[in-house]
Amino acid sequence: MTQATQSLTQPSSSATFTGLKCKECGAEYEAKAIHVCEFCFGPLEVMYDYSALAQTVTRERIQAGPNSIWRYRPFLPVVTDTPIDVGTGMTPLLKANRLARRLGLKRLYIKNDAVNMPTLSFKDRVVSVALTRARELGFTTVSCASTGNLANSTAAIAAHAGLDCCVFIPSDLEAGKVLGTLVYGPTVMAVHGNYDQVNRLCSEVANTHGWGFVNINLRPYYSEGSKTLGYEVAEQLGWQLPDHIVAPLASGSLFTKIYKGFQEFVKVGLVEEKAVRFSGAQAEGCSPIAQAFREERDFITPVKPSTIAKSIAIGNPADGIYAVDIARKTNGNIESVTDQEIVEGMKLLAETEGIFTETAGGTTIATLKKLVEAGKINSDETTVVYITGNGLKTQEAVQGYIGQPLTIEPKLDSFERALERSRTLDRLEWQEVLV
Amino acid sequence: MSVKVLIPTPLQKFTRDQATIECEGGSIAELLDSLESSFPGIKARLCDDQGELRRFINFYVNSEDIRFLDGKNTSLNEGDEVSIVPAVAGG
Numbered sequence: 001m002t003q004a005t006q007s008l009t010q011p012s013s014s015a016t017f018t019g020l021k022c023k024e025c026g027a028e029y030e031a032k033a034i035h036v037c038e039f040c041f042g043p044l045e046v047m048y049d050y051s052a053l054a055q056t057v058t059r060e061r062i063q064a065g066p067n068s069i070w071r072y073r074p075f076l077p078v079v080t081d082t083p084i085d086v087g088t089g090m091t092p093l094l095k096a097n098r099l100a101r102r103l104g105l106k107r108l109y110i111k112n113d114a115v116n117m118p119t120l121s122f123k124d125r126v127v128s129v130a131l132t133r134a135r136e137l138g139f140t141t142v143s144c145a146s147t148g149n150l151a152n153s154t155a156a157i158a159a160h161a162g163l164d165c166c167v168f169i170p171s172d173l174e175a176g177k178v179l180g181t182l183v184y185g186p187t188v189m190a191v192h193g194n195y196d197q198v199n200r201l202c203s204e205v206a207n208t209h210g211w212g213f214v215n216i217n218l219r220p221y222y223s224e225g226s227k228t229l230g231y232e233v234a235e236q237l238g239w240q241l242p243d244h245i246v247a248p249l250a251s252g253s254l255f256t257k258i259y260k261g262f263q264e265f266v267k268v269g270l271v272e273e274k275a276v277r278f279s280g281a282q283a284e285g286c287s288p289i290a291q292a293f294r295e296e297r298d299f300i301t302p303v304k305p306s307t308i309a310k311s312i313a314i315g316n317p318a319d320g321i322y323a324v325d326i327a328r329k330t331n332g333n334i335e336s337v338t339d340q341e342i343v344e345g346m347k348l349l350a351e352t353e354g355i356f357t358e359t360a361g362g363t364t365i366a367t368l369k370k371l372v373e374a375g376k377i378n379s380d381e382t383t384v385v386y387i388t389g390n391g392l393k394t395q396e397a398v399q400g401y402i403g404q405p406l407t408i409e410p411k412l413d414s415f416e417r418a419l420e421r422s423r424t425l426d427r428l429e430w431q432e433v434l435v
Numbered sequence: 436m437s438v439k440v441l442i443p444t445p446l447q448k449f450t451r452d453q454a455t456i457e458c459e460g461g462s463i464a465e466l467l468d469s470l471e472s473s474f475p476g477i478k479a480r481l482c483d484d485q486g487e488l489r490r491f492i493n494f495y496v497n498s499e500d501i502r503f504l505d506g507k508n509t510s511l512n513e514g515d516e517v518s519i520v521p522a523v524a525g526g
Contacts, residue, residue, distance in 0.1 A: 024491070036521040038445045039480065041491040193498075200495065203520045207444045208454075299490055302502055316493065316500065318522050 016053050017077045020044040020220055023322075031077065033137050033212060035219040043318065044220045046077040054268040059239055062270075069125050069228040075264060076129055076228075077221045083132040084161050087117040088124040089228050093236035093384070099352040099365075103372045107382040109242070110349075111233055113389070114357050119156045119180065120390035121149035121311075121358075122254065126225035127157050130214035133221040139212035140164060145202035146215075147195050147250070147311045148177030149389055154214055155184035166211065168198050173310060176393040194305055196316045226254045230261025233384050234271050241265075241274040243381035246368050248360045248388055249280040249289050249334065250312035252319030258386070259326050278326050279376070280334040281367030283309035283359075287336035289320040293327055294334075300324075308339045308397045309359040311389055333376050337366040343401050345369065346391060356391035364388075436461050438511050440470070441518040446481075449474040458517075463494055464507045466517065481519070491522045 020029040024042025035044055057074050065071030069089030076083075092112045100108035113122040127150070134142050141164040144154045151167040158165035165186035169178070170193060181188055191198045206216040214222045234241055241262055247255050259278060265271045282290045285307025288300050300320040305313035317323075327334050337345070342359055345366030349355050357365070368385055371377045391398070406418040440458050442450050450456055458473065460466030471478035483489055487507075494501045494509075495518040501509045511517070 034445075036443075036445055036491070041445070041480070041489055041521045043491070196500075197498065200493070200498075200518065200520050203443070204441060204518065302500055304503075316522065318491075321490070 015079045016048050016056075016074045018047045018049055021047050033134075033139070033217040035217050046220050046224055048075070048264075050264070050267050053264075057268055057270065059235075059270060062235065069128060069225065069232075072228055072231050075224075075231065075261075077224050078129065078132045079136055080132060084128055084135070084157060086124070086128065086157060086160055088128045089116065090232060091116050093233060094353065094355075096353050096385075099349065102348070102352055103369060104379055105372060105377065105383060106380050109233075109237075109382070109384045110353060110355060111229065111384055111386045112355055113229070114355055114361065114387050114391065118160070119149070119152040120393065121153065122226065122229060122386075122388040123149045123153035124157065125228050126150075126222045127153040127214055129225035130154075130212070130218045130222035131157050131161055131163060134163070134212035134214070134218055135161065137212065137218075139210075141166065141209070141211045142214060143167060143202070143205075143211045144214045144216075145169075145195070145199040147313060148173045148181075148393065149311050150215065151181040151188070152177060152393075155181045155186040155188075158186065159184040168202050168205075170195055170198055170310075174394045174396055176395060177311075180393060195310075195314055196302070196305075199314075199316075223253045223257055226257035227261035227264065229254065229386060230258040231265060233258075234262065234265050237382070237384075239271050241271055241276050242384045243274075244277040244279065244332070244377055244383040245386065246279045246281060246364055246371070246377075246383065247386040248312050248364045249282050249317070249320075249323055250314045250360075251317045252280075252289060252321075252323035254386075254388070255280055255323045256319050256326060259330075276330060277332040277381070278330045279332040279367070279371055280323055280327055281364040282334065282336040283307035283312060283342060283363050284336040284338050285309070286313040286315055288315060289317055289323050290334045290336040292320065293324050298324075307342075307359075308394075309342055309363050311358060311394075312360045312363060333371055335367045335370050337363055337370060341366040341370075343398055346398055347402065349387070350391070355387060357387045358389035358391050358394040359397045360389050361387040361391070362397070436511050436513050436515075438466065438513075438515045438517055440466070441516070441520075443519055443521055445521070446477060446519070449477040449480075460511055462507070462511060463496070463501055463509050463517070466511060467507075493520045493522050494518070495520065 022037035022042045025040045094110045096108045096110045143166045168189045171190040206213045266273045286305035288303045302316035305315045342362040346362035349365045408414040408418045
């Protein structure tokens with residue numbers, strides 16, 4: 001058992017979080033390493049003292065803070081004044097004019113977490129929070145069940161923080177994601193099975209070795225890190241909320257936390273209240289949340305994933321039902337797209353905006369396109385699309401779909417011939433693709 | 436039918452801190468009753484007022500989610516392993 005430093009388990013007088021509360025039955029708990037309600041097994045959510053927050057937090061104080069997620073520290077469930085800050089967050093919010101024109105939208109923005117630090121996915125946000133809290137709770141070993149990005153992030157930030165690390169992944173992950181974990185020197189368990197099986201195994205392991213599993217016993221703290229995706233967009237839009245957001249859905253957690261982030265900013269008076277529509281994206285080969293939304297169900301039927309979008313292939317999504325609730329009550333939608341559309345989505349974003357995203361981002365762009373074409377996003381809505389991961393990690397997905405370089409001799413005529421040929425190709429492509 | 440049941444941490448206070456127990460039952464429904472008679476109070480944690488399994492609890496028989504099998508009527512064989520796992524993890 002490595003959990004020891006009890007003095008830091010309780011929020012200090014300067015902390016703004018007050019404990020944990022069951023999202024289902026409302027039972028309250030101390031801010032310890034627990035993630036499920038002992039009575040009804042509902043998920044636990046961090047509670048804050050919003051009146052204290054409203055008195056202390058201002059736009060100016062946030063802007064004077066670090067250029068990372070920790071500028072929002074009062075909204076995050078940590079006690080320390082020296083959190084693990086590896087430059088995570090404050091990623092670009094890019095006005096995507098060319099993609100907008102292609103789709104027929106007027107104001108489209110990309111929140112680009114493909115370049116989040118240090119491991120190029122939004123997971124660095126949640127892990128920075130989880131490991132800071134893990135240290136406060138006295139853990140010396142951290143762990144996770146991951147579809148890849150989380151493993152990269154946990155291993156990297158644990159290395160920086162000097163924590164021991166053991167990660168569990170499905171054995172069929174993309175090579176880039178395995179390599180991008182191993183390099184930081186953690187113990188890596190590649191499990192024969194899909195993510196849901198890995199997750200189940202970890203739930204069984206979680207309390208046996210005294211480890212802090214970021215997305216199991218630390219999940220209430222971990223998941224709060226995703227709220228910063230909401231805060232940053234609000235701040236980067238000039239302290240206002242967008243009209244519509246589109247985000248990928250795996251467990252559904254990120255989606256619900258962006259919502260919570262917007263709500264909190266309204267609650268403490270940092271932004272004006274506004275009805276923001278929330279739309280979610282899934283891959284057809286793993287779309288339990290989209291199915292529940294489509295069939296107007298209030299429960300999720302798990303599925304067995306089969307899609308190239310492995311980072312979001314969660315067949316039994318813990319927060320799925322909350323994501324459905326939010327999409328419904330905000331007048332949003334949840335759509336699914338095919339693997340072919342996912343690859344097209346990756347290419348579309350790369351060719352119009354210069355952003356190489358992974359399959360989850362392709363899913364989100366393809367869903368955006370589908371929603372626009374179906375008239376489910378109005379052209380004058382200020383729309384923000386969340387791109388949560390980097391394409392260099394899932395190269396397998398686009399190989400064979402993006403052409404080859406023109407190989408030439410180091411001679412002028414060879415170059416001229418090749419150039420002529422490439423122009424011909426361009427013209428052919430021009431006829432197929434609308435600009 | 437004697438089966439092995441893996442008990443999640445929040446329920447181990449019912450099972451005197453045992454993480455694994457042996458129990459009887461020809462189906463998940465029967466297993467729930469038999470768990471209740473050995474560890475009074477445990478069934479109310481697993482099932483709601485209507486007697487249905489709570490939506491944040493997952494049951495697995497030999498690693499297969501019972502929602503891919505026959506739900507509460509999923510039959511159990513001698514030596515099967517039943518895991519009870521809270522749903523709220525992952526992502």
